[in-house]
Each structure stands twice: as structure tokens, then as C-alpha cells.
Amino acid sequence: xxxxxxxxxxxxxxxxxxxxxxxxxxxxxxxxxxxxxxxxxxxxxxxxxxxxxxxxxxxxxxxxxxxxxxxxxxxxxxxxxxxxxxxxxxxxxxxxxxxxxxxxxxxxxxxxxxxxxxxxxxxxxxxxxxxxxxxxxxxxxxxxxxxxxxxxxxxxxxxxxxxxxxxxxxxxxxxxxxxxxxxxxxxxxxxxxxxxxxxxxxxxxxxxxxxxxxxxxxxxxxxxxxxxxxxxxxxxxxxxxxxxxxxxxxxxxxxxxxxxxxxxxxxxxxxxxxxxxxxxxxxxxxxxxxxxxxxxxxxxxxxxxxxxxxxxxxxxxxxxxxxxxxxxxxxxxxxxxxxxxxxxxxxxxxxxxxxxxxxxxxxxxxxxxxxxxxxxxxxxxxxxxxxxxxxxxx
Numbered sequence: 001x002x003x004x005x006x007x008x009x010x011x012x013x014x015x016x017x018x019x020x021x022x023x024x025x026x027x028x029x030x031x032x033x034x035x036x037x038x039x040x041x042x043x044x045x046x047x048x049x050x051x052x053x054x055x056x057x058x059x060x061x062x063x064x065x066x067x068x069x070x071x072x073x074x075x076x077x078x079x080x081x082x083x084x085x086x087x088x089x090x091x092x093x094x095x096x097x098x099x100x101x102x103x104x105x106x107x108x109x110x111x112x113x114x115x116x117x118x119x120x121x122x123x124x125x126x127x128x129x130x131x132x133x134x135x136x137x138x139x140x141x142x143x144x145x146x147x148x149x150x151x152x153x154x155x156x157x158x159x160x161x162x163x164x165x166x167x168x169x170x171x172x173x174x175x176x177x178x179x180x181x182x183x184x185x186x187x188x189x190x191x192x193x194x195x196x197x198x199x200x201x202x203x204x205x206x207x208x209x210x211x212x213x214x215x216x217x218x219x220x221x222x223x224x225x226x227x228x229x230x231x232x233x234x235x236x237x238x239x240x241x242x243x244x245x246x247x248x249x250x251x252x253x254x255x256x257x258x259x260x261x262x263x264x265x266x267x268x269x270x271x272x273x274x275x276x277x278x279x280x281x282x283x284x285x286x287x288x289x290x291x292x293x294x295x296x297x298x299x300x301x302x303x304x305x306x307x308x309x310x311x312x313x314x315x316x317x318x319x320x321x322x323x324x325x326x327x328x329x330x331x332x333x334x335x336x337x338x339x340x341x342x343x344x345x346x347x348x349x350x351x352x353x354x355x356x357x358x359x360x361x362x363x364x365x366x367x368x369x370x371x372x373x374x375x376x377x378x379x380x381x382x383x384x385x386x387x388x389x390x391x392x393x394x
Contacts, residue, residue: 365383
């Protein structure tokens with residue numbers, strides 16, 4: 001079965017992290033987010049991956065090439081992001097009259113559930129939620145899907161649409177659907193046609209995460225880093241103290257006096273120390289640097305990010321090639337103990353996290369002794385002055 005992976009979007013809700021890379025290519029543990037989706041599809045039996053690309057498409061092509069894990073890879077281009085049905089339609093030339101799967105490249109799925117989805121074709125993946133009113137909700141009868149209702153005030157079930165499907169081959173000819181009220185071409189309109197023709201099975205996922213906003217990328221890393229098994233292939237000083245599930249890749253360096261409490265991964269080309277403290281679910285990506293007397297807690301440092309000395313970074317996401325000046329301190333806790341909120345596309349949204357730090361776009365530079373408030377976002381290329389207190393987005 002071919003698996004179509006939707007990876008064309010920029011990810012406007014996760015800005016500024018997507019300023020120079022498509023959201024599906026943001027790092028989760030030791031690989032991009034969409035690679036976890038590809039792994040789940042291959043483990044479930046996918047015979048070919050069709051990646052739908054658009055924004056910063058070369059990043060996807062460069063990573064996957066023509067083959068991934070000995071599975072052929074082909075590409076379809078969605079010129080403008082006009083909805084999921086439009087994205088799948090872009091891949092129609094790669095499809096045959098055989099059943100095919102569609103998975104979102106910015107979602108995490110547990111592999112066992114995707115295997116059950118593939119086996120149940122045609123099928124729709126769902127997840128049990130306490131309050132389904134903000135989701136598309138599955139209507140079911142006699143063990144089959146009879147409809148999907150978008151954001152109903154009175155949900156017909158607690159099964160939220162998880163955005164993963166297995167379509168019959170006929171559906172390749174049903175991908176041209178009318179434009180919806182919100183100006184997009186919706187995959188749920190294709191599903192409605194399938195439901196009218198076939199018995200469609202709902203498959204409840206054991207675990208699922210839609211990575212749409214910055215704190216959800218942090219959650220994705222917490223999930224996948226929890227699966228780490230200790231491996232020390234890099235250059236680790238005898239005077240370093242590495243506790244628990246810590247991975248130091250070949251080509252990474254851990255200096256004397258460093259303490260790392262897993263789960264944590266230090267990727268190839270990265271360096272930690274001397275005398276640094278890394279704890280919580282932390283990713284230190286390729287060529288990143290954590291220097292003298294720096295503490296990093298439960299955070300993601302993307303490729304080339306540098307926190308050189310005398311700084312604290314907690315529950316935060318630092319984009320590519322960020323440079324924190326000496327003494328930069330991130331606050332990750334409100335004095336009233338309320339959850340930290342972030343601006344997402346002009347709306348203030350709660351992260352539902354008591355502790356959350358900052359979201360820093362690529363190429364940001366902070367002056368020495370800068371202090372950053374919880375929930376602050378720094379856009380790509382932004383700077384702060386020495387000693388500045390930053391309490392709002394920049």
C-alpha cells in the first residue's frame with residue numbers, strides 16, 4: 001500500500017520556528033517530525049511513500065531522497081496550500097486503483113495503531129477525547145463510520161477525527177471536491193463519498209499528537225525522547241556524569257564537569273560543557289553548543305543554536321543558529337502559578353503548561369544578561385540589548 005504523507009505546509013501557528021524550515025521538518029528527538037510519520041507508515045507495511053511538498057520543499061527532498069529505509073520515495077508538489085483534499089489530489093498521479101493511506105506529516109502516531117488502520121481498510125483513525133466540540137467528530141453505527149461532523153455543539157460521540165485514513169483506490173477519482181466555506185478543499189468531503197459507497201471502519205489510536213503550536217513540538221520531543229535507550233558513541237569526558245537514558249552521538253563532545261540527566265540526546269557535532277547541567281527531556285541538535293555553567297532544562301536547541309556561558313534555558317524552543325549572550329536567563333514560571341500563554345496568529349492561547357519558557361526563531365541574538373519572560377516569542381533575526389528585560393513578543 002502506498003502512503004501519502006502531507007508535508008507541504010509552512011506551519012503558521014508554530015512561527016517563528018517555521019521561518020526557515022517547513023513544520024514537518026522541525027526536529028523531534030533524532031529526526032524530523034515527518035520522519036516519525038514515515039517510520040509509522042513503513043512499519044505498518046507501506047510499500048512506497050508519496051510526500052506532498054510545497055513550502056521549503058528542498059528540505060524534505062534533501063532528507064528523504066529517493067529512498068527511505070529501503071522504501072521508494074516520490075514527491076508531489078502542492079503549489080498553494082488549499083486544504084487536505086487539494087494536497088492529496090496533487091499526489092493523484094502517483095496513485096493506482098489499489099487502496100492508499102493518507103497521513104499528516106505534522107502528526108505523531110503510535111506505530112501499532114497505524115498498523116491496525118492499514119489492516120482495516122477503508123478506515124478512519126480517531127482518538128478518544130473528553131471534549132470533542134473543537135474537533136471533527138465521527139458518527140458511528142454498527143461498528144462503521146456514518147459521518148464526520150465538524151466542531152458540533154452536541155457531539156455524536158467522543159471520537160475525534162485524527163487525520164489519518166486508508167482510502168479505497170476509487171477515491172483517487174473523488175479528490176476534486178467543492179470549496180468549503182473557509183475557502184479550502186476538505187478531505188472530509190472525500191470521506192463522505194467513501195462512506196456512501198463502502199463500509200468504513202473507525203480505528204481508535206492508542207496515542208496521537210497534532211503538532212500545530214510551539215508547546216506541542218515540546219510535547220512531541222517529550223514523547224519520543226522518553227523512548228531513548230542509553231548510547232554513548234561520542235567523546236565523553238571521564239569527569240562527566242551522565243545519568244539514565246542519555247544518547248551522545250558519534251561526533252558529539254561532552255566536556256568535564258557536565259551533568260546530563262536523561263532523557264536527553266546530544267547530536268553529532270554538538271558540544272556540551274564544561275560544567276554544564278542538562279536535564280529533563282532535552283534535544284541538543286546537530287552543531288549546537290551548550291557552554292560553561294549553562295543549565296538547560298526540558299528544551300529543544302535546534303541545529304547550530306549556541307548558549308555559551310552562564311545562562312539558564314527552561315521549557316523552551318530555540319531555533320536554528322540562535323546565539324544567547326552570556327547571562328541570558330529564561331523565566332519559565334508565572335508568579336501566580338497560572339498556565340503560561342502564547343500569542344498564536346493574533347490570539348492569546350493557553351499552553352496548559354505551568355512551566356513554559358520562550359520560543360525563539362532562527363538567527364536570534366540576545367545581548368548579555370538579557371532576561372526573557374515566560375511565553376515570549378522572538379521572531380527570526382530579532383535581537384535584544386545587553387541587560388534588557390523582554391516581556392512581550394519581538
